[in-house]
Amino acid sequence: MRKSKLLVYFLLCLFFSGCSLWPRQATEEDPRTKGEKQFDPLGFPQDQVIVTQDEPGEKREGASESEKENKTGWEVSKEKESLLSRRVYRVQFFATKYPDEASQVAESVANQLSQKSYIDYKTPYYWVRLGEYETKEEANSLLEKIKKLGYKESWVVEVEIQP
Numbered sequence: 001m002r003k004s005k006l007l008v009y010f011l012l013c014l015f016f017s018g019c020s021l022w023p024r025q026a027t028e029e030d031p032r033t034k035g036e037k038q039f040d041p042l043g044f045p046q047d048q049v050i051v052t053q054d055e056p057g058e059k060r061e062g063a064s065e066s067e068k069e070n071k072t073g074w075e076v077s078k079e080k081e082s083l084l085s086r087r088v089y090r091v092q093f094f095a096t097k098y099p100d101e102a103s104q105v106a107e108s109v110a111n112q113l114s115q116k117s118y119i120d121y122k123t124p125y126y127w128v129r130l131g132e133y134e135t136k137e138e139a140n141s142l143l144e145k146i147k148k149l150g151y152k153e154s155w156v157v158e159v160e161i162q163p
Contacts, residue, residue: 085160085161086161089132090130090132091139093128093129093130093154095126095127096125096126097124097125099119099126102126102127109130109146109149113145113149117129117130118132136158139156
C-alpha cells in the first residue's frame with residue numbers, strides 16, 4: 001500500500017513538472033495596441049509646458065520684445081484664436097446619446113422655425129441647439145417659440161464660436 005501511494009505521488013509530481021516544460025503557444029500582438037510602444041505622448045510641440053519665473057500674484061504690464069519672440073506657435077495661435085472668437089447665444093432644447101436622433105430632431109425643428117441648427121458633442125451627449133444671437137433677449141424670443149413646440153426643458157446658452 002505504501003509503495004502504491006509513493007508511486008502515485010511520484011507520478012503526480014512528474015506529471016505536474018512536465019506540464020510546465022511544454023512549450024506554450026506564441027500569442028499574437030493585439031492590433032488595437034500595435035503602435036503604443038512607439039508612441040510618445042510628450043512628443044508634440046503643443047505639449048511644451050511654459051514656466052514663468054513670476055511670483056504668484058505679481059502683475060505684469062506688458063511683454064518685452066524678447067518675450068514676444070520666444071512664444072511658441074501654439075501660444076500665438078491661442079492668442080489669435082481668442083481674438084477671432086466671439087460669444088453668441090443659442091437655445092438648447094434637446095440632448096441625446098444617439099447622433100442619428102440628434103440629427104433628425106435638429107433638422108425637424110430647424111425646418112419648422114426656419115433657423116439654423118447646431119449639434120455639439122460633449123461626452124456622452126449630443127446637444128441640439130438653434131440660433132445665433134448677439135443678445136440674450138433675441139435668444140429668449142426663440143426660446144418661447146421652441147417651448148411652444150413642446151420642448152419645455154429648453155434654455156438659452158452662451159457659446160464661443162470661431163469664425
